[in-house]
Amino acid sequence: MLNLREFEAAARAVLDPAHADYFAGGAGDELTLRANEEAFARLRLLPRVLRGGGKQDLAVTLLGSRAALPILISPTAFHKLAHPEGELATARAAAAAGAIMIASMAATTSVGDIAAAARTGAPDGAPLWFQLYIQPDLEFTEILVRRAEEAGCEALVVTVDSPARGAHERDRRNGFTDLPDGLCCENLRDPRTGRVLPIVMSPEITWWHVDWLRRTTSLPLVLKGVLHPEDAGIALRHGVDGLLLSNHGGRQLDGVPATVELLPEIVAAVEGRIPVILDGGVRRGTDVAKALALGAAAVGVGRPVLWGLAVDGERGVGQVLELLREELDHTLTLLGVGGLPGLTPGHVRPAPAAGAVPPGAER
Numbered sequence: 001m002l003n004l005r006e007f008e009a010a011a012r013a014v015l016d017p018a019h020a021d022y023f024a025g026g027a028g029d030e031l032t033l034r035a036n037e038e039a040f041a042r043l044r045l046l047p048r049v050l051r052g053g054g055k056q057d058l059a060v061t062l063l064g065s066r067a068a069l070p071i072l073i074s075p076t077a078f079h080k081l082a083h084p085e086g087e088l089a090t091a092r093a094a095a096a097a098g099a100i101m102i103a104s105m106a107a108t109t110s111v112g113d114i115a116a117a118a119r120t121g122a123p124d125g126a127p128l129w130f131q132l133y134i135q136p137d138l139e140f141t142e143i144l145v146r147r148a149e150e151a152g153c154e155a156l157v158v159t160v161d162s163p164a165r166g167a168h169e170r171d172r173r174n175g176f177t178d179l180p181d182g183l184c185c186e187n188l189r190d191p192r193t194g195r196v197l198p199i200v201m202s203p204e205i206t207w208w209h210v211d212w213l214r215r216t217t218s219l220p221l222v223l224k225g226v227l228h229p230e231d232a233g234i235a236l237r238h239g240v241d242g243l244l245l246s247n248h249g250g251r252q253l254d255g256v257p258a259t260v261e262l263l264p265e266i267v268a269a270v271e272g273r274i275p276v277i278l279d280g281g282v283r284r285g286t287d288v289a290k291a292l293a294l295g296a297a298a299v300g301v302g303r304p305v306l307w308g309l310a311v312d313g314e315r316g317v318g319q320v321l322e323l324l325r326e327e328l329d330h331t332l333t334l335l336g337v338g339g340l341p342g343l344t345p346g347h348v349r350p351a352p353a354a355g356a357v358p359p360g361a362e363r
């Protein structure tokens with residue numbers, strides 16, 4: 001497999017078509033889904049020459065978590081739909097690569113078991129973060145937080161773009177509504193009753209709940225899904241430790257901008273006080289370089305990990321991460337940049353609008 005595109009095609013070939021559509025799909029007309037990748041394609045890279053350099057160091061520390069590369073595994077639900085080993089395979093591959101994995105609250109494996117698998121992938125521990133939808137039942141939300149803490153998770157990623165579930169027409173067309181028998185969201189098991197609760201996406205969640213969470217845990221808090229620069233400012237005032245700039249891979253509100261289009265404004269709004277991580281449409285090492293040049297501290301990948309998992313379990317996820325790492329390394333070398341801190345906004349510029357005539361060429 002030469003690149004992530006080939007993984008995408010190979011994954012579709014092995015997956016149940018309804019599951020392939022569940023992974024691939026976006027909300028509504030899928031405008032935002034397409035926009036994420038298109039926006040990367042509209043950015044050009046501008047290299048510097050004759051600057052020397054050597055081996056690239058791709059390591060980053062994010063909120064105290066040390067990673068070997070600036071590429072995180074964004075949280076995605078239901079890894080056992082892609083491969084029988086599910087999140088365990090993903091966690092082992094992430095740990096072996098030194099990548100931070102964000103375990104989804106909607107995982108088909110408990111966060112404790114995911115953490116144990118991450119330890120087998122890297123004995124001295126690989127960083128695991130936990131993604132949370134704040135549940136209106138705060139007692140249950142606190143149970144989830146304690147489980148993530150006890151598993152050794154190093155940060156909580158609170159998804160705030162889901163006051164309601166996104167409308168995925170592919171799923172409705174395919175009649176995909178529930179997990180097959182034998183699979184469930186293990187993190188949603190309620191110790192008070194022994195039952196698995198449904199995930200509630202509630203429009204009643206507010207900044208008050210973020211304050212409550214801030215008081216409830218000492219883990220770093222990352223808000224996932226802030227898109228408006230004013231909300232980035234509000235997040236700072238509520239003591240949030242990081243932002244994951246995301247439109248949920250085009251699966252929530254259709255019609256919102258591509259994340260990389262919003263990146264400069266969000267980076268400006270946080271004034272360097274907290275790291276901004278970006279996800280959505282990252283498919284190449286050049287995409288990673290573009291996002292980092294525009295001020296992202298790191299990027300996340302969602303679907304590509306599911307493609308790797310579907311194609312070849314732990315090995316497939318490992319190959320997806322290795323392709324991205326190798327491409328990023330090569331891109332930095334060709335850009336004449338000696339390391340991640342050398343990437344600057346000057347390395348990126350917009351492509352001319354379609355049909356534009358270059359200056360001096362008009363007649």
Ligand SMILES: Cc1cc2nc3c(=O)[nH]c(=O)nc-3n(C[C@H](O)[C@H](O)[C@H](O)COP(=O)(O)O)c2cc1C
Nearest residue numbers: 023074075076077104159248249280281301302303
């Ligand atoms: C199949 C699927 C399931 C997802 N599940 C979750 C989830 O449980 N929690 C969450 O915060 N985001 C979820 N996301 C969004 C991802 O975290 C991420 O924002 C998105 O996939 C990034 O875009 P990319 O797939 O283009 O890399 C999901 C995305 C996909 C494709």
Ligand SMILES: O=C(O)C(=O)c1ccccc1
Nearest residue numbers: 077078106166199248251
């Ligand atoms: O499909 C999704 O995008 C998603 O975020 C999700 C959340 C909870 C359960 C299943 C999927």
